[in-house]
Amino acid sequence: MTRLFDRITGLFALWTVLGVGLAWFSPDVFLWLADGRFKPFGQPLISVMLGVIMLGMGITLSFDDFRRVLALPRQVMAGVVLQFTVMPLAGFTSAWLFGLEPGLAVGLILVSCCPGGTASNVISYLARANVALSVTMTMASTLIAIAMTPVLTGWLAGVFIEIDRWNLFREMLAVVLVPVIAGVLMNRYLPKFTQKVTVVSPFVSVLFVVLIVSGIIARSKPLIELHAGVLLLAVFSLHACGFGLGYMLSRLLRLKESSARTISVEVGMQNSGLGASLASSPAFARQFSSPMQAALAPVPAAISAVMHVLIGSLLASIWSRSVPRDEQA
Numbered sequence: 001m002t003r004l005f006d007r008i009t010g011l012f013a014l015w016t017v018l019g020v021g022l023a024w025f026s027p028d029v030f031l032w033l034a035d036g037r038f039k040p041f042g043q044p045l046i047s048v049m050l051g052v053i054m055l056g057m058g059i060t061l062s063f064d065d066f067r068r069v070l071a072l073p074r075q076v077m078a079g080v081v082l083q084f085t086v087m088p089l090a091g092f093t094s095a096w097l098f099g100l101e102p103g104l105a106v107g108l109i110l111v112s113c114c115p116g117g118t119a120s121n122v123i124s125y126l127a128r129a130n131v132a133l134s135v136t137m138t139m140a141s142t143l144i145a146i147a148m149t150p151v152l153t154g155w156l157a158g159v160f161i162e163i164d165r166w167n168l169f170r171e172m173l174a175v176v177l178v179p180v181i182a183g184v185l186m187n188r189y190l191p192k193f194t195q196k197v198t199v200v201s202p203f204v205s206v207l208f209v210v211l212i213v214s215g216i217i218a219r220s221k222p223l224i225e226l227h228a229g230v231l232l233l234a235v236f237s238l239h240a241c242g243f244g245l246g247y248m249l250s251r252l253l254r255l256k257e258s259s260a261r262t263i264s265v266e267v268g269m270q271n272s273g274l275g276a277s278l279a280s281s282p283a284f285a286r287q288f289s290s291p292m293q294a295a296l297a298p299v300p301a302a303i304s305a306v307m308h309v310l311i312g313s314l315l316a317s318i319w320s321r322s323v324p325r326d327e328q329a
Helices: 002-010 012-025 045-059 063-071 073-097 102-112 119-126 131-159 165-189 191-197 201-252 257-268 272-280 291-296 299-319
Strands: none
Touching (some): 045 131, 073 102, 073 257, 102 201, 102 291, 119 257, 119 299, 131 165, 131 257, 165 272, 201 272, 201 299
Protein backbone atom coordinates (compact mmCIF):
# COMPACT_ATOMS: atom_id res chain seq x y z
CA MET A 1 0.00 0.00 0.00
CA THR A 2 2.82 2.39 0.90
CA ARG A 3 4.52 1.79 -2.45
CA LEU A 4 1.25 2.44 -4.28
CA PHE A 5 0.76 5.82 -2.58
CA ASP A 6 4.41 6.68 -3.20
CA ARG A 7 4.04 5.96 -6.90
CA ILE A 8 0.84 8.00 -7.13
CA THR A 9 2.44 10.89 -5.23
CA GLY A 10 5.53 10.75 -7.43
CA LEU A 11 3.34 11.55 -10.45
CA PHE A 12 2.25 14.88 -8.96
CA ALA A 13 3.28 16.78 -12.11
CA LEU A 14 0.96 14.60 -14.20
CA TRP A 15 -1.95 15.03 -11.76
CA THR A 16 -1.45 18.81 -11.74
CA VAL A 17 -1.53 19.02 -15.52
CA LEU A 18 -4.53 16.69 -15.78
CA GLY A 19 -6.42 18.56 -13.04
CA VAL A 20 -5.81 21.94 -14.64
CA GLY A 21 -6.73 20.57 -18.06
CA LEU A 22 -10.01 19.18 -16.76
CA ALA A 23 -10.74 22.45 -14.93
CA TRP A 24 -10.17 24.37 -18.14
CA PHE A 25 -12.43 22.26 -20.34
CA SER A 26 -15.02 21.36 -17.64
CA PRO A 27 -14.98 24.18 -15.06
CA ASP A 28 -18.17 22.99 -13.35
CA VAL A 29 -16.30 19.97 -12.01
CA PHE A 30 -14.17 22.20 -9.75
CA LEU A 31 -16.17 25.40 -9.24
CA TRP A 32 -17.44 24.25 -5.84
CA LEU A 33 -13.91 24.49 -4.47
CA ALA A 34 -13.49 28.22 -5.03
CA ASP A 35 -16.95 29.80 -5.25
CA GLY A 36 -17.49 30.06 -1.49
CA ARG A 37 -20.42 27.67 -1.20
CA PHE A 38 -18.56 25.49 1.33
CA LYS A 39 -17.07 27.02 4.48
CA PRO A 40 -15.93 24.33 6.93
CA PHE A 41 -15.38 25.78 10.41
CA GLY A 42 -16.55 29.10 8.98
CA GLN A 43 -13.39 29.39 6.86
CA PRO A 44 -12.95 29.32 3.07
CA LEU A 45 -12.57 25.75 1.84
CA ILE A 46 -9.24 26.50 0.14
CA SER A 47 -7.77 27.82 3.42
CA VAL A 48 -8.88 24.71 5.29
CA MET A 49 -7.39 22.46 2.61
CA LEU A 50 -4.10 24.37 2.84
CA GLY A 51 -4.15 23.87 6.60
CA VAL A 52 -4.44 20.12 6.02
CA ILE A 53 -1.47 20.28 3.61
CA MET A 54 0.62 22.10 6.21
CA LEU A 55 -0.45 19.61 8.88
CA GLY A 56 0.69 16.82 6.57
CA MET A 57 4.05 18.54 6.25
CA GLY A 58 4.31 18.90 10.03
CA ILE A 59 3.70 15.26 10.84
CA THR A 60 6.60 14.24 8.59
CA LEU A 61 8.98 16.42 10.62
CA SER A 62 10.81 15.45 13.78
CA PHE A 63 13.08 17.42 16.08
CA ASP A 64 16.01 15.81 14.25
CA ASP A 65 14.94 17.71 11.13
CA PHE A 66 15.31 20.99 13.00
CA ARG A 67 18.75 19.92 14.26
CA ARG A 68 19.80 19.28 10.66
CA VAL A 69 19.72 23.04 10.08
CA LEU A 70 22.70 23.26 12.43
CA ALA A 71 24.42 20.41 10.60
CA LEU A 72 24.06 22.13 7.20
CA PRO A 73 24.31 25.81 8.17
CA ARG A 74 26.04 27.14 5.03
CA GLN A 75 23.83 25.36 2.52
CA VAL A 76 20.58 26.12 4.37
CA MET A 77 21.47 29.78 4.89
CA ALA A 78 22.46 30.20 1.24
CA GLY A 79 19.29 28.52 0.06
CA VAL A 80 16.96 30.51 2.30
CA VAL A 81 18.64 33.83 1.45
CA LEU A 82 18.32 33.07 -2.28
CA GLN A 83 14.71 31.97 -1.76
CA PHE A 84 13.71 35.32 -0.29
CA THR A 85 15.80 37.53 -2.57
CA VAL A 86 15.87 35.96 -6.04
CA MET A 87 12.20 35.04 -6.23
CA PRO A 88 10.60 38.21 -4.78
CA LEU A 89 12.81 40.44 -6.93
CA ALA A 90 12.12 38.27 -9.99
CA GLY A 91 8.39 38.46 -9.26
CA PHE A 92 8.42 42.24 -9.00
CA THR A 93 10.61 42.61 -12.11
CA SER A 94 8.40 40.29 -14.16
CA ALA A 95 5.25 42.11 -13.08
CA TRP A 96 6.81 45.45 -14.05
CA LEU A 97 8.43 44.36 -17.32
CA PHE A 98 5.28 42.66 -18.64
CA GLY A 99 3.03 45.51 -17.50
CA LEU A 100 0.65 43.27 -15.57
CA GLU A 101 -2.60 44.66 -14.28
CA PRO A 102 -2.62 45.34 -10.51
CA GLY A 103 -4.42 42.11 -9.59
CA LEU A 104 -2.05 39.93 -11.60
CA ALA A 105 1.00 41.88 -10.48
CA VAL A 106 0.11 41.57 -6.80
CA GLY A 107 -0.72 37.88 -7.20
CA LEU A 108 2.57 37.18 -8.96
CA ILE A 109 4.56 39.04 -6.31
CA LEU A 110 2.67 37.26 -3.53
CA VAL A 111 3.47 33.79 -4.85
CA SER A 112 7.09 34.84 -5.45
CA CYS A 113 7.34 35.76 -1.76
CA CYS A 114 6.05 32.38 -0.62
CA PRO A 115 8.36 29.60 0.64
CA GLY A 116 9.44 26.56 -1.34
CA GLY A 117 6.83 23.90 -1.99
CA THR A 118 6.88 20.37 -0.60
CA ALA A 119 6.81 18.98 -4.17
CA SER A 120 10.40 20.19 -4.43
CA ASN A 121 11.48 17.25 -2.26
CA VAL A 122 10.26 14.80 -4.91
CA ILE A 123 11.94 16.75 -7.72
CA SER A 124 15.21 16.85 -5.73
CA TYR A 125 15.07 13.08 -5.35
CA LEU A 126 14.48 12.58 -9.08
CA ALA A 127 17.27 15.06 -9.91
CA ARG A 128 19.82 13.14 -7.80
CA ALA A 129 20.15 16.18 -5.57
CA ASN A 130 20.53 16.39 -1.78
CA VAL A 131 17.13 15.28 -0.50
CA ALA A 132 18.00 15.87 3.18
CA LEU A 133 18.94 19.45 2.33
CA SER A 134 15.73 19.83 0.33
CA VAL A 135 13.55 18.74 3.25
CA THR A 136 15.49 20.99 5.62
CA MET A 137 15.26 23.98 3.30
CA THR A 138 11.52 23.50 2.76
CA MET A 139 11.00 23.41 6.52
CA ALA A 140 13.26 26.41 7.18
CA SER A 141 11.83 28.58 4.40
CA THR A 142 8.25 27.71 5.42
CA LEU A 143 8.83 28.83 9.01
CA ILE A 144 10.77 31.95 8.00
CA ALA A 145 8.04 32.82 5.49
CA ILE A 146 5.61 33.44 8.35
CA ALA A 147 7.35 36.78 8.79
CA MET A 148 9.07 37.28 5.43
CA THR A 149 6.08 36.72 3.15
CA PRO A 150 4.01 39.57 4.68
CA VAL A 151 7.02 41.90 4.86
CA LEU A 152 8.22 41.29 1.30
CA THR A 153 4.73 41.30 -0.20
CA GLY A 154 3.91 44.54 1.59
CA TRP A 155 7.11 46.12 0.33
CA LEU A 156 7.05 44.96 -3.30
CA ALA A 157 3.32 44.62 -4.02
CA GLY A 158 2.74 47.88 -2.14
CA VAL A 159 3.82 49.62 -5.34
CA PHE A 160 0.52 48.50 -6.90
CA ILE A 161 -1.92 48.54 -3.96
CA GLU A 162 -1.71 49.11 -0.23
CA ILE A 163 -1.06 45.75 1.43
CA ASP A 164 -2.29 44.91 4.93
CA ARG A 165 0.81 43.17 6.25
CA TRP A 166 -0.70 42.37 9.63
CA ASN A 167 -3.59 40.55 8.01
CA LEU A 168 -1.15 38.53 5.90
CA PHE A 169 0.85 37.74 9.03
CA ARG A 170 -2.28 36.50 10.83
CA GLU A 171 -3.17 34.37 7.80
CA MET A 172 0.32 32.86 7.83
CA LEU A 173 0.01 32.02 11.50
CA ALA A 174 -3.36 30.36 10.97
CA VAL A 175 -2.67 28.35 7.81
CA VAL A 176 1.05 27.66 8.22
CA LEU A 177 2.46 27.91 11.74
CA VAL A 178 -0.39 26.36 13.74
CA PRO A 179 -0.85 23.29 11.46
CA VAL A 180 2.92 22.68 11.16
CA ILE A 181 3.46 22.87 14.92
CA ALA A 182 0.44 20.64 15.50
CA GLY A 183 1.90 18.11 13.06
CA VAL A 184 5.33 18.15 14.71
CA LEU A 185 3.77 17.63 18.15
CA MET A 186 1.64 14.78 16.81
CA ASN A 187 4.77 13.15 15.41
CA ARG A 188 6.48 13.55 18.78
CA TYR A 189 3.72 12.47 21.13
CA LEU A 190 1.50 10.25 18.94
CA PRO A 191 4.13 8.32 16.95
CA LYS A 192 2.02 5.22 16.23
CA PHE A 193 -0.89 7.28 14.93
CA THR A 194 1.28 9.57 12.81
CA GLN A 195 3.17 6.61 11.38
CA LYS A 196 -0.12 5.34 9.96
CA VAL A 197 -1.17 8.79 8.75
CA THR A 198 2.13 9.48 6.97
CA VAL A 199 1.39 6.60 4.61
CA VAL A 200 -1.37 8.66 2.99
CA SER A 201 -0.55 12.26 3.98
CA PRO A 202 1.75 12.99 0.96
CA PHE A 203 -0.97 11.69 -1.36
CA VAL A 204 -3.59 13.86 0.39
CA SER A 205 -1.29 16.90 0.11
CA VAL A 206 -0.80 16.37 -3.62
CA LEU A 207 -4.54 15.84 -4.10
CA PHE A 208 -5.43 19.01 -2.21
CA VAL A 209 -2.87 21.11 -4.09
CA VAL A 210 -4.29 19.86 -7.40
CA LEU A 211 -7.84 20.62 -6.21
CA ILE A 212 -6.92 24.13 -5.02
CA VAL A 213 -5.21 25.01 -8.28
CA SER A 214 -7.93 23.45 -10.40
CA GLY A 215 -10.64 25.27 -8.46
CA ILE A 216 -9.00 28.64 -9.10
CA ILE A 217 -8.47 27.84 -12.78
CA ALA A 218 -12.15 26.86 -13.11
CA ARG A 219 -13.36 30.03 -11.38
CA SER A 220 -10.98 32.32 -13.26
CA LYS A 221 -11.14 30.85 -16.78
CA PRO A 222 -12.66 33.95 -18.44
CA LEU A 223 -10.04 36.20 -16.83
CA ILE A 224 -7.20 33.86 -17.79
CA GLU A 225 -8.36 33.89 -21.41
CA LEU A 226 -8.09 37.70 -21.42
CA HIS A 227 -4.53 37.71 -20.09
CA ALA A 228 -3.16 34.27 -21.05
CA GLY A 229 -0.21 35.31 -23.21
CA VAL A 230 1.40 37.90 -20.97
CA LEU A 231 0.56 35.96 -17.81
CA LEU A 232 2.22 32.75 -19.04
CA LEU A 233 5.34 34.70 -20.03
CA ALA A 234 5.51 36.47 -16.66
CA VAL A 235 5.10 33.26 -14.66
CA PHE A 236 7.60 31.40 -16.83
CA SER A 237 10.07 34.26 -16.38
CA LEU A 238 9.64 34.10 -12.59
CA HIS A 239 10.37 30.39 -12.32
CA ALA A 240 13.11 30.35 -14.97
CA CYS A 241 14.93 33.01 -12.94
CA GLY A 242 14.42 30.99 -9.76
CA PHE A 243 15.79 27.73 -11.14
CA GLY A 244 18.58 29.37 -13.14
CA LEU A 245 19.85 31.89 -10.59
CA GLY A 246 19.38 29.43 -7.74
CA TYR A 247 21.83 27.06 -9.44
CA MET A 248 24.32 29.62 -10.75
CA LEU A 249 24.57 31.62 -7.53
CA SER A 250 24.98 28.42 -5.52
CA ARG A 251 27.90 27.40 -7.69
CA LEU A 252 29.39 30.89 -7.37
CA LEU A 253 29.21 30.37 -3.60
CA ARG A 254 31.26 27.19 -4.21
CA LEU A 255 28.61 24.82 -2.96
CA LYS A 256 28.69 21.22 -4.14
CA GLU A 257 26.89 20.21 -7.31
CA SER A 258 24.26 18.21 -5.39
CA SER A 259 23.58 21.19 -3.10
CA ALA A 260 23.38 23.57 -6.07
CA ARG A 261 20.80 21.31 -7.74
CA THR A 262 18.80 21.23 -4.53
CA ILE A 263 18.85 24.99 -4.05
CA SER A 264 17.90 25.50 -7.70
CA VAL A 265 14.83 23.32 -7.20
CA GLU A 266 13.95 24.86 -3.83
CA VAL A 267 14.23 28.41 -5.11
CA GLY A 268 12.47 27.70 -8.40
CA MET A 269 9.49 25.86 -6.92
CA GLN A 270 7.11 27.90 -4.79
CA ASN A 271 4.33 26.88 -2.43
CA SER A 272 1.73 27.88 -5.00
CA GLY A 273 -1.07 26.43 -2.89
CA LEU A 274 -0.18 28.87 -0.13
CA GLY A 275 -0.06 31.77 -2.58
CA ALA A 276 -3.43 30.79 -4.03
CA SER A 277 -4.99 30.45 -0.58
CA LEU A 278 -3.71 33.82 0.64
CA ALA A 279 -4.75 35.60 -2.55
CA SER A 280 -8.22 34.00 -2.42
CA SER A 281 -9.03 35.06 1.13
CA PRO A 282 -11.84 37.64 1.54
CA ALA A 283 -9.59 39.91 3.59
CA PHE A 284 -6.96 39.99 0.85
CA ALA A 285 -9.61 40.65 -1.82
CA ARG A 286 -10.92 43.67 0.11
CA GLN A 287 -7.60 45.44 -0.43
CA PHE A 288 -8.46 45.96 -4.11
CA SER A 289 -10.68 48.81 -5.23
CA SER A 290 -11.99 46.70 -8.13
CA PRO A 291 -13.62 43.26 -7.71
CA MET A 292 -12.17 42.19 -11.05
CA GLN A 293 -8.62 42.95 -9.90
CA ALA A 294 -9.28 41.01 -6.69
CA ALA A 295 -10.45 38.05 -8.79
CA LEU A 296 -7.21 38.19 -10.80
CA ALA A 297 -4.92 37.95 -7.75
CA PRO A 298 -5.09 34.14 -7.20
CA VAL A 299 -4.57 33.36 -10.90
CA PRO A 300 -0.75 33.69 -11.05
CA ALA A 301 -0.42 31.19 -8.19
CA ALA A 302 -2.58 28.67 -10.06
CA ILE A 303 -0.51 29.08 -13.24
CA SER A 304 2.65 28.93 -11.13
CA ALA A 305 1.71 25.49 -9.81
CA VAL A 306 1.68 24.08 -13.32
CA MET A 307 4.70 26.01 -14.57
CA HIS A 308 7.11 25.09 -11.80
CA VAL A 309 6.33 21.37 -11.88
CA LEU A 310 6.85 21.30 -15.65
CA ILE A 311 10.20 23.13 -15.45
CA GLY A 312 11.23 21.14 -12.38
CA SER A 313 10.33 17.83 -14.01
CA LEU A 314 12.30 18.76 -17.14
CA LEU A 315 15.36 19.67 -15.06
CA ALA A 316 15.02 16.47 -13.04
CA SER A 317 14.94 14.39 -16.22
CA ILE A 318 18.16 16.07 -17.39
CA TRP A 319 19.99 15.87 -14.05
CA SER A 320 18.86 12.30 -13.39
CA ARG A 321 21.12 11.14 -16.22
CA SER A 322 24.28 12.11 -14.36
CA VAL A 323 25.52 11.65 -10.80
CA PRO A 324 26.69 15.00 -9.31
CA ARG A 325 30.44 15.37 -9.81
CA ASP A 326 31.05 15.66 -6.06
CA GLU A 327 29.44 12.25 -5.53
CA GLN A 328 31.25 10.35 -8.26
CA ALA A 329 33.64 7.66 -7.13
